[in-house]
Amino acid sequence: MGWGAGGGCTPRPPIRPQPAEARVLAVLFLGLLLDLLAFTVLLPLLPGLLDSRGQAHDPLYGSWQRGVDWFAAAIGMPVEKRYNSVLFGGLIGSVFSVLQFLTAPLTGAVSDRLGRRPVMLLCLTLPPEKRAPSIALGFRAAADLLSPLALLRFSAVARGQDPPSGERLGHLRRLGLVYFLYLFLFSGLEYTLSFLVHQRFQFSSLQQGKMFFFIGLTMATIQGAYARRISPGREVAAVKRAILVLVPAFLLIGWGHTLPALGLGLLLYSFAAAVVVPCLSSVVAGYGSPGQKGTVMGTLRSLGALARAVGPLVAASVYWLAGPPACFTVCSGLFLLPFALLRSLRTPAQTLKAE
Secondary structure, three states: OEEOOOOOEEOOOOOOOOHHHHHHHHHHHHHHHHHHHHHHOOOOOHHHHHHHHHHOOOHHHHHHHHHHHHHHHHHOOOOOHHHHHHHHHHHHHHHHHHHHHHHHHHHHHHHHHHOHHHHHOOOOOOOHHHOOOOHHHHHHHHHHHHOHHHHHOOHHHHOOOOOOOHHHHHHHHHHHHHHHHHHHHHHHHHHHHHHHHHHHHOOOHHHHHHHHHHHHHHHHHHHHHOHHHOOOOOHHHHHHHHHHHHHHHHHHHHHOOOHHHHHHHHHHHHHHHHHHHHHHHHHHOOOOOHHHHHHHHHHHHHHHHHHHHHHHHHHHHHHHHHOHHHHHHHHHHHOHHHHHHHOOOOOHHHHHHHO
């Protein structure tokens, strides 16, 4: 901004994305769109696929179904086809999350060595100069990327080149724990929503689809109108507010017996879902050297996948053993744990300024 001859303020010309940046954004958008379509296109077809596999007496399907039947009997779930489909779908989702837990930190670490583009193109063969210098070091590196405890401690980042300082590493570990606890609780309650609305409100598959469409549309609106406008350095404060919003949200969902109460709970739920993960990911991306970004983000994604693999099974057990009000009340209170962990946390910019 400059001063004109008349003493007025000359407006700055609008900042437009450069052609190369626009191409990168277009590629990222198309990649994410295809990824989401590939994952979600299966969901409407899942009941039919399960029925066809059962009628074909598929041995793999039969072994999985016996596991689902055993788990349903153990938690006292009613014998109903719809509940069986939801539980079987949850098992498939948990297996998917376990595979993400195993692969996310590995691909992130490889991308730090080879670059993001080769890994995105599935060029994962390590040249000799990039391989571990010994079998022992190779096993230790693998353990750092696959052990849940090592992931929570970000051991691969701590043992890497140019690791964060002691204080910043401690903050990174706390953020990882917050991310894991949040997704563990959130994914569990999200999974039990299908049970609750069918049991309490007799929602059909079409009505449940409309409910999740409402949630997705609300999240997209909040992310576009609010989340993307959060100033750098204010992400942690936004996450704390969103986590607190989840407490009344899930209490309304768990105890409400009217559609307005359910709708208000889902509205608050959608607000928190639109804010927490993007803001936490943005904060965590500020840690680590440029050569460690893939390892840092891969570790974070792996913690999230582990939480999504375990959370639904635990929440479903509590739901059927103790009832919906108890399940949603207990989990709502437990959201105060990640909130408490964030209270004294400073952002990367604040930490660097203090140093």
